[in-house]
Amino acid sequence: MIPDLIDAGQKDLLLPVGIHQATLAEVEAALVQTQPTYQRRVELWGLFNQFLTLVKGYVPVDHVFLDGSFVTSRPAPKDTDVSIWVDAEGIDALTPAQQQAFGLLWSQRMSRFHCDAYLVTPCAPAHPEHKTYLHWKNATETSWPAYKNRAKLIVAGVTKGYIEVMT
Template sequence: MIPAFEDGAWYLPQGLHAATLDEIEERFVVAAPFSDRRRVVFDGFRLWHEIITSIVPDARFWVDGGFVTHKPWAAPSDVDVTVMLRPDDLNNLTDDEQQRLAPMFTAPGPPRQQPMSGLVDAFICLRGNVDNTLYWREHWSTVLDQNREKVTGTRKGFLEVKP
């Protein structure tokens, strides 16, 4: 269950919080500011999620970014997500599955290219890789203000969608 925002906050309390896609939709589309834009972003994310899970059923998804906030100054442009995969899950993919999976992640630029017409900003983290896991935990916990400046001394939460 997604926790409530703390008094005056527009972001989740610090930590990794379990959530279903339906809970994310209710909280960050239906009950959020800029719901029309959020609907477009979420629909792209849901389809993307279905494609990934059809290829790698045991994937876990760490979801973050402006999408999982209620920041009042701007609509989210995309959903930020790290897909947590076991090395064996990747190693056991067929050539066809590898070909289908590859374009589903953000390609560094220039020009930077994101899947789903830019609605998803997606990265892979191998489960068990401590350094990468710590990097994503730190990255997704960072609070940015309206000018995209880091808010020091403040940490926020993010979501995990499991199979």
């Protein structure tokens, strides 16, 4: 369940600090349907769902986290910030043609779907993608609680929550 957005002394209302678990339906109810006059939110939500559905067509998705201006009161977010956690072995198991198609889909995440998406691929330390996994895991867990204002500057002393989508 998504808690009410709070006033943290910024222009936008923010999620309270913490990781808030919610279903896709709960996210839509709290952040899209409550602001139906903001067509941009409706558009972004549709594009995010398309993107997530296509990703799931290639590999099982373990976790999805949403962040950024989409999870604030900002009327017209630029994009949807998303961290998608997929087992690296699931990607490794794709055929070369599937890996190429998945790579093409991933390369279109921003231009086609307006998703500022990060692929986090948990894997063993010996896996060739382990350093990349640690980088994006750290980015999700440590950077996302920081609040960036509309000028994209981190505001010292202001922290916020983000959403884990239960898919």
